[in-house]
Amino acid sequence: MWSLGQFTIISTLLLFLQHHVAVSSPSGATTHLSPNMQKLALFQIKRSLSINACDHVICEEEGLPSYPKTMDWSMNSDCCKWDGVTCNQTTGDVIGLDLSCSCLVGSIPSNSTLFQLSYLQNLNFRANDLNGILPERIFHLPNLKQLNADGNFNLTTILPKIKWGSSSSLQMLSLQETTISGGIPHSVGYLKSLTIFSLSSCKITGLIPKLIGNLTQLTELDFDFNDFSGTIPDSFANLQNLKYLSLSDNKISGQFPTWVANLTQLKLLDLSGNLLSRPLPSNLTARCLPELMLLSLSYNLFNGTIPSWLFDLPSLTRLFVDHNSFTGQLNEFKSSTLRTFTCANNLLSGSIPILLSKLASLISLDISYNNFSGVVKTTTLNPDILDLRLASCKIIKIPHFIKSLEKLQYLDLSNNQIVGEVPQWLWKGSLSELNLSYNYFNGGLQHLPENRLIFLDLQHNKLKGSLPASICNSSSLYVLNLSHNNLSGVLPACPRSSNYSLSVLDLRMNRIRGSLPSSLSNFRELKSLNLYGNEVEGTIPLSFAKFGNLEVLDLGSNRINDTFPQWLEVLPRLQVLVLKSNKFHGTINSISTIQHSFPSLRIIDLSNNEFSGPLPAKYFENFKGMMNGDANKMGSIYMGNSYYRDRVKMVIKGVDIEVLNILTVFTTIDLSKNKFEGQIPEFIGNLKSLRLLNFSHNHLSGHIPSMMGKLLMLESLDLSFNRLVGVIPQELAGIYTLSRLNLSHNDLNGHIPDGTQFQTFENDSYVGNLALCGPPLSKNCTREYIEMQDEEDEDADYFFSGFTWEAVVIGYGSGVVVGFAVGYIMFRTRDPKWITGIIVRKIGLKVRRSEIRRFF
Numbered sequence: 109m110w111s112l113g114q115f116t117i118i119s120t121l122l123l124f125l126q127h128h129v130a131v132s133s134p135s136g137a138t139t140h141l142s143p144n145m146q147k148l149a150l151f152q153i154k155r156s157l158s159i160n161a162c163d164h165v166i167c168e169e170e171g172l173p174s175y176p177k178t179m180d181w182s183m184n185s186d187c188c189k190w191d192g193v194t195c196n197q198t199t200g201d202v203i204g205l206d207l208s209c210s211c212l213v214g215s216i217p218s219n220s221t222l223f224q225l226s227y228l229q230n231l232n233f234r235a236n237d238l239n240g241i242l243p244e245r246i247f248h249l250p251n252l253k254q255l256n257a258d259g260n261f262n263l264t265t266i267l268p269k270i271k272w273g274s275s276s277s278l279q280m281l282s283l284q285e286t287t288i289s290g291g292i293p294h295s296v297g298y299l300k301s302l303t304i305f306s307l308s309s310c311k312i313t314g315l316i317p318k319l320i321g322n323l324t325q326l327t328e329l330d331f332d333f334n335d336f337s338g339t340i341p342d343s344f345a346n347l348q349n350l351k352y353l354s355l356s357d358n359k360i361s362g363q364f365p366t367w368v369a370n371l372t373q374l375k376l377l378d379l380s381g382n383l384l385s386r387p388l389p390s391n392l393t394a395r396c397l398p399e400l401m402l403l404s405l406s407y408n409l410f411n412g413t414i415p416s417w418l419f420d421l422p423s424l425t426r427l428f429v430d431h432n433s434f435t436g437q438l439n440e441f442k443s444s445t446l447r448t449f450t451c452a453n454n455l456l457s458g459s460i461p462i463l464l465s466k467l468a469s470l471i472s473l474d475i476s477y478n479n480f481s482g483v484v485k486t487t488t489l490n491p492d493i494l495d496l497r498l499a500s501c502k503i504i505k506i507p508h509f510i511k512s513l514e515k516l517q518y519l520d521l522s523n524n525q526i527v528g529e530v531p532q533w534l535w536k537g538s539l540s541e542l543n544l545s546y547n548y549f550n551g552g553l554q555h556l557p558e559n560r561l562i563f564l565d566l567q568h569n570k571l572k573g574s575l576p577a578s579i580c581n582s583s584s585l586y587v588l589n590l591s592h593n594n595l596s597g598v599l600p601a602c603p604r605s606s607n608y609s610l611s612v613l614d615l616r617m618n619r620i621r622g623s624l625p626s627s628l629s630n631f632r633e634l635k636s637l638n639l640y641g642n643e644v645e646g647t648i649p650l651s652f653a654k655f656g657n658l659e660v661l662d663l664g665s666n667r668i669n670d671t672f673p674q675w676l677e678v679l680p681r682l683q684v685l686v687l688k689s690n691k692f693h694g695t696i697n698s699i700s701t702i703q704h705s706f707p708s709l710r711i712i713d714l715s716n717n718e719f720s721g722p723l724p725a726k727y728f729e730n731f732k733g734m735m736n737g738d739a740n741k742m743g744s745i746y747m748g749n750s751y752y753r754d755r756v757k758m759v760i761k762g763v764d765i766e767v768l769n770i771l772t773v774f775t776t777i778d779l780s781k782n783k784f785e786g787q788i789p790e791f792i793g794n795l796k797s798l799r800l801l802n803f804s805h806n807h808l809s810g811h812i813p814s815m816m817g818k819l820l821m822l823e824s825l826d827l828s829f830n831r832l833v834g835v836i837p838q839e840l841a842g843i844y845t846l847s848r849l850n851l852s853h854n855d856l857n858g859h860i861p862d863g864t865q866f867q868t869f870e871n872d873s874y875v876g877n878l879a880l881c882g883p884p885l886s887k888n889c890t891r892e893y894i895e896m897q898d899e900e901d902e903d904a905d906y907f908f909s910g911f912t913w914e915a916v917v918i919g920y921g922s923g924v925v926v927g928f929a930v931g932y933i934m935f936r937t938r939d940p941k942w943i944t945g946i947i948v949r950k951i952g953l954k955v956r957r958s959e960i961r962r963f964f
C-alpha cells in the first residue's frame with residue numbers, strides 16, 4: 109500500500125502521462141518514455157482494466173493456466189519483473205506484454221497509456237474479455253512484431269484503411285474469434301513481414317482481398333469460419349512460403365485453385381465447407397506438392413472422378429474428400445504414407461476389396477455412403493488399422509478378416525444388409541466402439557462385452573429374446589442403443605456397484621415387459637434413459653430420485669399405472685420428462701417441499717393419460733429452465749427442428765472431453781389429452797422461453813390469460829377442445845413467432861384479435877366456438893344472431909400430426925453418442941488437436957477454432 113504522498117506523486121505523473129498521450133500524434137510517432145514512465149504507463153493499464161472470473165473457455169479448453177497476472181503488479185517493484193512483462197535487458201524498455209488468460213475485462217480506450225509503449229514488440233491479450241472497439245492506434249505501434257487478441261469475443265477491430273505504423277515490422281497478427289468490422293482493407297498489402305495471419309471466426313464478409321497475394325512471407329494463413337464469398341484470388345500463387353492454408357467454412361465458390369501447384373511448401377490445405385464445384389484438375393502432379401500432409405476438400409460440391417495425383421502425393425497422411433459428388437471408381441493408392449482417408453458420402457462405385465489394398469499405413473478409413481459393392485473378402489488392409497467405417501456398402505456378411513484386426517477400435521457396419529446373429533468374437537477384440545445399427549441381425553443377445561466396449565449401437569435390427577443379464581457386468585459400456593428391435597423380457601435387476609459407466613440406455617420400441625426395477629437407479633451415471641414404446645407396467649420406483657445425472661427420462665407409450673412421480677422434482681439435471689400415453693392418473697400436487705422443483709426441465713410431456721384436477725400451477729412457477737429468456741440468444745437452429753445449443757462436458761475414465769452442440773431440444777409443455785380442469789394459471793406467461801404449449805383435450809375452463817401474450821418465443825399454441833370462455837386476449841396478437849394456433853372447440857366469443865399474425869391462421873384455428881366472429885371467419889361481428897356450426901370432428905388430431913417427441917429425443921441421444929465417439933477417437937489416436945478439429949467437423953459438429961491447434 110502506498111502512502112498518501114506516493115499516491116499524490118503518482119497521480120501527478122499520470123496526469124502528465126495522459127497529457128502526453130493526448131498530444132502525441134495518432135500515427136504513433138511518439139517520443140521515448142523513460143523506463144520509469146513506461147512502468148507508470150503499464151500501471152495505468154492495470155488500473156483501467158478490471159479482473160473477472162478466471163473461466164475463459166479457451167483457457168479451460170486448452171488447459172492453460174488462467175489467473176490475474178496484473179494483480180501482483182506493484183509500483184514498489186521493478187516492472188521488468190512483473191508477470192507478463194518483458195524488457196530489453198540493456199535499455200530497460202518494455203518490449204513484451206503477455207496478458208493472455210489474465211481474466212481481464214474492460215476496454216482499451218484510444219487514449220490508453222498502452223500506446224506510449226513505443227518499444228513494444230509483442231502484445232498478447234489472448235483469451236480475455238476485452239470489449240468496445242480495439243483502437244486503431246494499436247496497429248501504429250512502430251515496433252510491433254506480434255499482436256494476438258484471439259478469443260475476446262466482444263472485441264471489435266477495424267483494420268487501418270491506409271498504411272499501418274507497424275507495416276514493416278508486424279510478423280504475426282492473430283485476431284481469432286473477435287469481430288472484424290468493415291472487412292479487410294487493401295492496406296494489408298503493406299504488411300510485408302507478416303508470416304502468420306489468422307482471422308479465423310471473425311464474422312468477415314465479402315471477397316478475399318487480392319492484395320493478400322503481396323504478403324509473400326506468409327507461412328500461415330487462416331481465414332476459416334468466416335463468410336467470405338467469391339473465388340480465391342489467383343494472386344495466392346505468390347505465397348510461395350505458405351505452409352498452412354485454411355479457408356474452410358466460408359462461402360467460397362469457383363473451382364479447385366490450380367495455382368496450389370505453385371505452393372511447393374504447403375503442408376496443410378483445408379478448403380472444406382465451401383461451395384467449390386466442378387471436377388478437380390487432372391493436370392497437377394504430385395511432385396508439385398511434395399510436403400502436403402493434409403488435404404481436406406470435404407463438404408463442397410466437387411464432382412467428376414478423383415484424379416490420380418491425389419493418390420500419389422508423397423507426404424500425404426490425411427485425405428478428406430467426403431461429402432461431395434465425386435463419381436467413378438477410386439484409383440489404387442500408391443501412397444504408403446496415408447493414415448487417414450475418408451471419401452464417405454459421394455457417388456463413388458466399384459468393389460471394396462480393390463480399394464482397401466495397398467494402404468500400408470492406413471489407420472482410419474471411411475468409405476461409407478457411396479455406391480460401393482462386392483463381397484468383402486481378405487484384403488491387404490493394414491492389420492494395425494484403428495478405425496474402419498463401411499456403412500451403407502451393401503455388405504451381407506460381417507467380413508471375416510475383421511477378426512484379425514487386433515487393434516481395431518472403431519467399427520461401423522451400419523446400414524448394410526447383414527443377417528444372422530451378432531458374432532461373439534466381436535466382444536473379445538480390442539473394439540471400443542461398434543455400430544451395427546440398421547441391419548438384419550436376429551437371434552438373441554446372450555452376452556454383452558465385459559470390458560473395453562464403450563459404445564454399442566444395435567438399433568433397428570431384429571434382435572429378440574431378453575436383455576442380457578451381463579449388462580450388469582459391463583463396466584466400460586457408456587452408450588447402449590438397442591432401440592427398434594424385438595427384445596422382450598424384463599429389465600435386469602443389477603446389484604449396486606461403483607463400476608457402471610452406462611450413460612445412455614436406449615431401449616425404445618421393443619417389447620420390454622414387467623415393471624421398472626428399483627435397482628435401475630444403481631446406474632448412477634445414466635444421463636439418458638429411454639424406454640419409449642415398450643410394455644412396461646407398474647409404477648415408477650422412488651429410487652429414481654437418485655438419478656443425479658439424469659437429463660432425459662422417456663417412459664412414453666408404456667402401460668405404467670401410477671400417479672405423478674413428484675419425487676423426480678429433485679433431479680437437478682432433468683431436462684426432458686416424457687410420460688405420455690400411459691395410465692398415469694390422479695391429481696398433481698405441485699405444492700412442493702423443495703425450493704426449486706425440476707430446476708432444469710425444458711420438455712415435459714404428460715399427454716394422453718388420465719391426470720385430473722387443476723393444472724400443476726406451482727410447477728410452472730418453478731420451471732427455471734423455461735423462464736430463461738436468454739434462450740433467445742441461442743436461437744440459431746442447428747440440426748433439423750432443434751432450437752437449443754448447449755455444451756456438455758463428459759468425463760470418461762478421467763479424460764475430460766468437451767463437445768459442442770450436443771443438446772438440441774425444444775422448450776415445451778404438453779399436457780394434452782388428460783382430464784385437467786380449472787383455469788389456466790396466469791403464471792404461465794413467465795415461462796418466456798416456451799416454444800410449444802399444448803393444453804388441448806382437457807376440461808379447462810375460465811378465460812385465456814392475457815399474460816400469455818408475454819410468451820414471445822411461442823411458436824405453437826393449442827388450447828382446443830376445452831371449455832374456455834370469454835374473448836381471445838388481444839395480447840396474443842403480439843406473439844410474432846406464433847405459427848400454429850388452435851383455439852377450436854371452446855366457448856370463446858367476441859372479435860378475433862386484429863394483427864397480421866392472427867389473420868394468417870385459417871378458420872380451422874377457431875371453429876367450434878359458437879360466438880367468435882370477424883375475419884378470418886366469414887361471420888361478421890353483429891349482435892343479431894349466432895349462426896350454428898356443425899363441425900363434429902371430435903377426434904381431430906390433425907393439428908399436430910407429424911410432430912413427434914421421438915425426433916427430439918433421438919436428436920439428443922445420438923448427439924451424445926456422436927460426441928462421445930469423437931472424443932474417444934481423439935483421445936485414443938492421440939492426434940494433434942488440429943486434426944481432431946477437422947475430424948470433428950467432418951461428422952458435422954462445429955468446433956471452436958481454437959481447438960484446432962497448429963502443428964508447426
Ligand SMILES: *[C@@H]1O[C@H](CO)[C@@H](O)[C@H](O)[C@H]1NC(C)=O
Nearest residue numbers: 126127129152217219220221
Ligand atoms: C481517456 O479519456 C477519457 C475521456 O474520454 C477520460 O475519462 C480518461 O480519464 C482518459 N484516460 C486516460 C488514461 O487518459
Ligand SMILES: *[C@@H]1O[C@H](CO)[C@@H](O)[C@H](O)[C@H]1NC(C)=O
Nearest residue numbers: 195196197198199200203229
Ligand atoms: C535491446 O536494445 C539494444 C539497444 O537499443 C538493441 O541493440 C537490442 O537489439 C535490443 N534487444 C532486444 C531483445 O530488443
Ligand SMILES: *[C@@H]1O[C@H](CO)[C@@H](O)[C@H](O)[C@H]1NC(C)=O
Nearest residue numbers: 236237238239260261262263
Ligand atoms: C458480451 O457483451 C455482453 C453485453 O454487451 C455481455 O452480456 C456478454 O457477457 C459479453 N460476452 C462475453 C463473452 O464477454
Ligand SMILES: *[C@@H]1O[C@H](CO)[C@@H](O)[C@H](O)[C@H]1NC(C)=O
Nearest residue numbers: 294295296297298319321322
Ligand atoms: C502489391 O503487389 C503489386 C504487384 O506486385 C504492386 O503493384 C502493389 O503496389 C503491391 N501493393 C502493395 C499495397 O504493396
Ligand SMILES: *[C@@H]1O[C@H](CO)[C@@H](O)[C@H](O)[C@H]1NC(C)=O
Nearest residue numbers: 344345346347348367369370
Ligand atoms: C506458378 O507455376 C507455374 C508453372 O510452374 C509458373 O509458370 C508460374 O510462373 C508460377 N506462378 C507464380 C506466381 O510463381
Ligand SMILES: *[C@@H]1O[C@H](CO)[C@@H](O)[C@H](O)[C@H]1NC(C)=O
Nearest residue numbers: 366369389390391392393396
Ligand atoms: C492445368 O490446366 C489448367 C487449365 O485447364 C491451367 O490453367 C493450369 O495452369 C494447368 N496447371 C498445370 C500445373 O499445368
Ligand SMILES: *[C@@H]1O[C@H](CO)[C@@H](O)[C@H](O)[C@H]1NC(C)=O
Nearest residue numbers: 385386387410411412413435
Ligand atoms: C459437374 O457439375 C456441373 C454442374 O454443377 C455439371 O455441369 C458438370 O457436367 C458436372 N461434371 C461432371 C463430370 O459430372
Ligand SMILES: *[C@@H]1O[C@H](CO)[C@@H](O)[C@H](O)[C@H]1NC(C)=O
Nearest residue numbers: 455456457458478479480481
Ligand atoms: C451403383 O452401382 C451399380 C453397379 O454396381 C450400378 O448399376 C448403379 O447404376 C450405380 N448407381 C448409381 C446411383 O451410381
Ligand SMILES: *[C@@H]1O[C@H](CO)[C@@H](O)[C@H](O)[C@H]1NC(C)=O
Nearest residue numbers: 555558576577578579580581
Ligand atoms: C458377472 O461377473 C461375475 C464375476 O466376474 C460372474 O461370476 C457372473 O457370472 C457374471 N454375470 C453375468 C450375468 O455374466
Ligand SMILES: *[C@@H]1O[C@H](CO)[C@@H](O)[C@H](O)[C@H]1NC(C)=O
Nearest residue numbers: 668669670690691692693718
Ligand atoms: C391401476 O391400478 C389400480 C390398482 O393399483 C387398478 O385399480 C386400476 O384399475 C389400474 N388402472 C388401469 C387403467 O389399469
Ligand SMILES: *[C@@H]1O[C@H](CO)[C@@H](O)[C@H](O)[C@H]1NC(C)=O
Nearest residue numbers: 882885886887888889890895
Ligand atoms: C359482413 O359485412 C360486410 C360489410 O360490413 C358485408 O359486405 C358482408 O356481406 C357481411 N357478411 C355477412 C355474412 O353478413
Ligand SMILES: *[C@@H]1O[C@H](CO)[C@@H](O)[C@H](O)[C@H]1NC(C)=O
Nearest residue numbers: 522523543545565922925926
Ligand atoms: C450408427 O449408424 C447409424 C446409421 O448409419 C447412425 O444413424 C448413427 O448415428 C451411428 N451412430 C453413431 C454414434 O455414429
